[in-house]
Amino acid sequence: MDLNHGPLDLLLFPMSYEYSEEPFLFPNSSTTTLPHYSTSLLHYSNTVQGKNMRITIANAKGGVGKTTSSIYLAATATARGHEVVLLDADPQGSASQWAFMAENENDPLGFEVQAANPATLRRPQKENVMEIVDAAPTGQGLQAALETADFVIVPSSDSPLDVQQAWSTLSATDKPAAVLLVRVESGTRAMKAVMEAFNRWATPLFDAQIHKRQDIKTSMGHNPKKLWEYAQAWQEIELMMKGE
Numbered sequence: 001m002d003l004n005h006g007p008l009d010l011l012l013f014p015m016s017y018e019y020s021e022e023p024f025l026f027p028n029s030s031t032t033t034l035p036h037y038s039t040s041l042l043h044y045s046n047t048v049q050g051k052n053m054r055i056t057i058a059n060a061k062g063g064v065g066k067t068t069s070s071i072y073l074a075a076t077a078t079a080r081g082h083e084v085v086l087l088d089a090d091p092q093g094s095a096s097q098w099a100f101m102a103e104n105e106n107d108p109l110g111f112e113v114q115a116a117n118p119a120t121l122r123r124p125q126k127e128n129v130m131e132i133v134d135a136a137p138t139g140q141g142l143q144a145a146l147e148t149a150d151f152v153i154v155p156s157s158d159s160p161l162d163v164q165q166a167w168s169t170l171s172a173t174d175k176p177a178a179v180l181l182v183r184v185e186s187g188t189r190a191m192k193a194v195m196e197a198f199n200r201w202a203t204p205l206f207d208a209q210i211h212k213r214q215d216i217k218t219s220m221g222h223n224p225k226k227l228w229e230y231a232q233a234w235q236e237i238e239l240m241m242k243g244e
């Protein structure tokens with residue numbers, strides 16, 4: 001697995017990224033061979049179908065919204081009637097901690113959160129269970145979570161470093177995969193540049209974008225009450241699974 005190779009090395013953001021008034025510079029792609037993705041999840045509908053799915057939430061970068069996205073997507077899938085198990089494969093155990101805190105508040109999450117490691121991830125999946133994996137950021141934990149996934153979601157903010165790591169993570173898996181933009185602030189120059197880069201490299205991307213919200217930020221340890229744009233993201237997953 002080579003996490004340092006891919007279109008991301010080629011996306012050149014100026015060092016003065018935050019402050020520059022200059023347009024962002026993108027390289028000439030003519031000499032570069034890149035995987036060509038559809039930007040729609042429907043592209044995957046022949047390979048990703050059925051109720052028995054394992055969706056891995058992964059990004060080799062820390063603090064990008066993996067655990068938050070895992071919890072919210074698990075809550076959304078539960079609300080949509082799936083039996084969901086969240087497999088906490090990150091040794092930090094943040095998803096397990098989240099579940100524990102919610103239980104202590106007498107408002108438990110509506111799905112089970114189980115600790116997982118590379119060995120347990122490689123066991124056969126239960127029938128009719130939707131598994132969401134909060135992947136480890138590196139090593140065997142990440143490898144096993146990617147290898148055993150039916151579909152990989154790579155959460156990323158619009159920060160250039162996050163986007164570069166998102167591409168790295170995409171290039172580390174041969175499974176159907178797509179970037180989910182999180183903590184989005186619409187209409188910013190950063191967002192515009194990132195969308196241009198994703199288009200340019202035909203990066204598979206959810207149409208749904210998760211906005212930066214205090215409600216989401218402060219939801220750690222609570223049973224989420226509002227699902228926000230995760231509901232739209234889940235709808236895209238369902239359409240992909242049905243092949244519509």
Ligand SMILES: Nc1ncnc2c1ncn2[C@@H]1O[C@H](COP(=O)(O)OP(=O)(O)OP(=O)(O)O)[C@@H](O)[C@H]1O
Pocket residue numbers: 061062063064065066067068069090092094137182183184210211212213214216217218220
């Ligand atoms: N949509 C959002 N709006 C505002 N804050 C958010 C949003 N999504 C996530 N955050 C915040 O971003 C921070 C990082 O999120 P999270 O812990 O889910 O990332 P992570 O990738 O799991 O991190 P780690 O690498 O430590 O496991 C947290 O403080 C979380 O509350």
Ligand SMILES: [Mg+2]
Pocket residue numbers: 066067068090092094095
């Ligand atoms: Mg986490």
